[in-house]
Each structure stands twice: as C-alpha cells, then as structure tokens.
Amino acid sequence: MRSEARSGCPINAAVEVLGDPWAMLVLRDVMFGNRRYFRELLLGSEEGIASNILSSRLKQLTAAGLLTRQDANRGQRAMYSLTEAGIQVLPIMVALGNWGLVHRNGSRRLRVRAELLRDGGPELVAAMMDELREVHLGSPRPDPSAPRPSERLQAAYERTMSVDAAP
Amino acid sequence: MRSEARSGCPINAAVEVLGDPWAMLVLRDVMFGNRRYFRELLLGSEEGIASNILSSRLKQLTAAGLLTRQDANRGQRAMYSLTEAGIQVLPIMVALGNWGLVHRNGSRRLRVRAELLRDGGPELVAAMMDELREVHLGSPRPDPSAPRPSERLQAAYERTMSVDAAP
Structure with a gap:
C-alpha cells in the first residue's frame, strides 16, 4: 500500500484501494458468499483467483482497513471480517x-x-x-x-x- | 482488453473494465473536467498520470466502448467523447x-x-x-x-x- 495518496480527491482515495479487479472480487465473495477463510475464498472463486494474488489482496485490504484478520490458534485457520469501511x-x-x-x-x-x-x-x-x-x-x-x-x-x-x- | 470475461458475474464484468485506478481517473477527468484531448488529460491530471499510461487507458476505454475517439484531420488533435456506457x-x-x-x-x-x-x-x-x-x-x-x-x-x-x- 502507498502511504501517501496521489491527490486529495475522494474518488482517487477510493480507487487507490478499490481500483483493482481482484480486490473487488475478494470483497464481493466475503460480502455475498460469506467466505471468511483463505481456502473458501480460493476454492469458491468463480474467476479462478490464484493463491498468491488472493494472499496479496487480503493483506492489502487488511492494511487499508477494509478487513480484519482474526489470528487463529495453532492448527486453526485465520478468519477475515469486514470492517465498517469494508461494509460501506x-x-x-x-x-x-x-x-x-x-x-x-x-x-x-x-x-x-x-x-x-x-x-x-x-x-x-x-x-x-x-x-x-x-x-x-x-x-x-x-x-x-x-x-x-x-x-x-x-x-x-x-x-x-x-x-x-x-x- | 480480454475478449472473454472471467465469469458471468455482472460485478466482475464491470471491474474487468473499471477496476483500474488510472482508467477511473481518466474517466473522472473527462466527466468532471470536460478534458477531451490527450494533452489536456495529461497536463490537467492532479495525480500526475504518465503519458504511456494515459495512452494505454484511452485505448482500453475506447476498445471497451466507454469512450469514442473522433479522428482528427492532419494537424488537428483527436477528441474523446463519452458513450452512453461511459456516461452511466x-x-x-x-x-x-x-x-x-x-x-x-x-x-x-x-x-x-x-x-x-x-x-x-x-x-x-x-x-x-x-x-x-x-x-x-x-x-x-x-x-x-x-x-x-x-x-x-x-x-x-x-x-x-x-x-x-x-x-
């Protein structure tokens, strides 16, 4: 993620986070499919998202404050949740x-x-x-x-x- | 542009064209700034779009049916217009x-x-x-x-x- 926005325009601010096809599709699957785990998101993707792309988008969306990641105990999987910014x-x-x-x-x-x-x-x-x-x-x-x-x-x-x- | 959509989902169809930060910013400047010429779009960009990126996005948006390009006479510049799909x-x-x-x-x-x-x-x-x-x-x-x-x-x-x- 860039730390500095390229301009003070609110549309630009939004597309710096959301102007990526895979990021939007990951959010769509969390929202509409209630897919909360890496494996669900990977296997359920209609568009056949690649594992490394899913991993990078989950990191970006978490860093941008749209998702949170609940760290799991040993042997359990991490679960992702939407934040209020993600819901909006x-x-x-x-x-x-x-x-x-x-x-x-x-x-x-x-x-x-x-x-x-x-x-x-x-x-x-x-x-x-x-x-x-x-x-x-x-x-x-x-x-x-x-x-x-x-x-x-x-x-x-x-x-x-x-x-x-x-x- | 891909000729085949990655899935039949309408959100996916939209982000295949619009899920790109620079494409959205070019459309924004055509819409709100009434910038219709390459040079206006290049020099007016708040975000400092690079010439090669602007050129590729204008080509993509035209191929996707969101912009039309009026070819110019010799010595004149080409002008871009929004289509109905672009306006929407x-x-x-x-x-x-x-x-x-x-x-x-x-x-x-x-x-x-x-x-x-x-x-x-x-x-x-x-x-x-x-x-x-x-x-x-x-x-x-x-x-x-x-x-x-x-x-x-x-x-x-x-x-x-x-x-x-x-x-």
Missing part, C-alpha cells in the same frame, strides 16, 4: 453490478442477485449493510422480527431459478 | 466519492464537488448524466430553462471556497 463498499458494489447488468452479458445464475439488489433500491442496500454489521461486527439486529435480506435474496433467487427450470 | 459510470463514480469522503482524508478544494454530488442525491446524478449526454452525444436538453448541473456545482463550489477564504 456495498453501494459501490451495487453500482458496479448495475452497470454490468446493462452493459455486459453474463450468466443468468450470476445475474439474478444483482438484479434483485438493483430492484430493491437503497432500502435493501441499507438492510444488507445492517446484516453485514451483525455478521461481521457483532452488532445487534435493528429489527429481529424482519426477515434477513440474505434470506430474501436467497428465496427470490430460488424462485427465479425454479421458474427458469420449469418445462 | 457516473453513479459508480459518485459511490466511490462517497466512500472516499467518509473513509479517507482529502483536500477541501477537491472534496467540495464530491460533497455536493452526494448531497444532491439521485436527482442531481440523473441531471448530470443528461448534461453529459448533451455535451458528449449531442442529445437535446430535457429542460432548456433549468440551470445546468455543472453550473450549479460550480456556483456552490465558488460559494464554499469564498466562505472558507473569508477572514
């Missing part, structure tokens, strides 16, 4: 997904969640950030009786895929 | 700026516009996209009597800076 990358992720939905093709299976997030609007994004705070930071749920956004996304995903699969 | 990067730019405003320091002068864009909300972002369509694609203004967003931003910027400079 979600609106950028949604904006990137919106752009990709319109301007690039993709597989139906991988497009469904991005479509749901787009259609859910700012309310769903805010609720998802609350859920990430619960899972990664241990914050209490604002409304314990409301269904979790991840459950809503999963249910809608299964509904869409089963309709697609129907004869 | 604005919400990603705003989301990046919002993140940078909260999680990184920056200079007052370079933060003011990002703050105004954040506070203007989706309505201002949509109006700015209309203005970019007018300037880059030659589309008619939806409401010719309304002040242009760039004028609103510039006026607010000057107001803020003169208040800051007041004794």
Whole structure:
C-alpha cells in the first residue's frame, strides 16, 4: 500500500484501494458468499483467483482497513471480517453490478442477485449493510422480527431459478 | 482488453473494465473536467498520470466502448467523447466519492464537488448524466430553462471556497 495518496480527491482515495479487479472480487465473495477463510475464498472463486494474488489482496485490504484478520490458534485457520469501511463498499458494489447488468452479458445464475439488489433500491442496500454489521461486527439486529435480506435474496433467487427450470 | 470475461458475474464484468485506478481517473477527468484531448488529460491530471499510461487507458476505454475517439484531420488533435456506457459510470463514480469522503482524508478544494454530488442525491446524478449526454452525444436538453448541473456545482463550489477564504 502507498502511504501517501496521489491527490486529495475522494474518488482517487477510493480507487487507490478499490481500483483493482481482484480486490473487488475478494470483497464481493466475503460480502455475498460469506467466505471468511483463505481456502473458501480460493476454492469458491468463480474467476479462478490464484493463491498468491488472493494472499496479496487480503493483506492489502487488511492494511487499508477494509478487513480484519482474526489470528487463529495453532492448527486453526485465520478468519477475515469486514470492517465498517469494508461494509460501506456495498453501494459501490451495487453500482458496479448495475452497470454490468446493462452493459455486459453474463450468466443468468450470476445475474439474478444483482438484479434483485438493483430492484430493491437503497432500502435493501441499507438492510444488507445492517446484516453485514451483525455478521461481521457483532452488532445487534435493528429489527429481529424482519426477515434477513440474505434470506430474501436467497428465496427470490430460488424462485427465479425454479421458474427458469420449469418445462 | 480480454475478449472473454472471467465469469458471468455482472460485478466482475464491470471491474474487468473499471477496476483500474488510472482508467477511473481518466474517466473522472473527462466527466468532471470536460478534458477531451490527450494533452489536456495529461497536463490537467492532479495525480500526475504518465503519458504511456494515459495512452494505454484511452485505448482500453475506447476498445471497451466507454469512450469514442473522433479522428482528427492532419494537424488537428483527436477528441474523446463519452458513450452512453461511459456516461452511466457516473453513479459508480459518485459511490466511490462517497466512500472516499467518509473513509479517507482529502483536500477541501477537491472534496467540495464530491460533497455536493452526494448531497444532491439521485436527482442531481440523473441531471448530470443528461448534461453529459448533451455535451458528449449531442442529445437535446430535457429542460432548456433549468440551470445546468455543472453550473450549479460550480456556483456552490465558488460559494464554499469564498466562505472558507473569508477572514
């Protein structure tokens, strides 16, 4: 990581950390796939991330304050968690997904969640950030009786895929 | 540019083009600074972009369909314009700026516009996209009597800076 920003522009400050395709994909998998361990991130990557690239991006994201690493006891694996700054990358992720939905093709299976997030609007994004705070930071749920956004996304995903699969 | 996407995920599709700090900064300068020529982009860069990097990013962004290059007559310079896909990067730019405003320091002068864009909300972002369509694609203004967003931003910027400079 550079210690000195190249300029005082907030967009530049953001892209110095987030303007890397692999860093964004690692964050995506932590956020949407709840992959918290090196091995999960390595084996679950749709894009086939290489082990040395994953390792360097996890170090960079931790140094930049977007992830924390819980050091493990002997024989246990280290676990990664999003920080508040990491959680607040979600609106950028949604904006990137919106752009990709319109301007690039993709597989139906991988497009469904991005479509749901787009259609859910700012309310769903805010609720998802609350859920990430619960899972990664241990914050209490604002409304314990409301269904979790991840459950809503999963249910809608299964509904869409089963309709697609129907004869 | 890769011809084959690494996966069918829309976030991946977006970061394959936009997950590069210099590509985003070039787009930022075309969008917010209305820099349309190689020399303007090179000399106006706050971050001191190198000539070979600027050249490669302009080629990549053109190949990816975010910019078009109007070929010039002999002795004239080539001019770059945003495409509709390039204009629709604005919400990603705003989301990046919002993140940078909260999680990184920056200079007052370079933060003011990002703050105004954040506070203007989706309505201002949509109006700015209309203005970019007018300037880059030659589309008619939806409401010719309304002040242009760039004028609103510039006026607010000057107001803020003169208040800051007041004794």
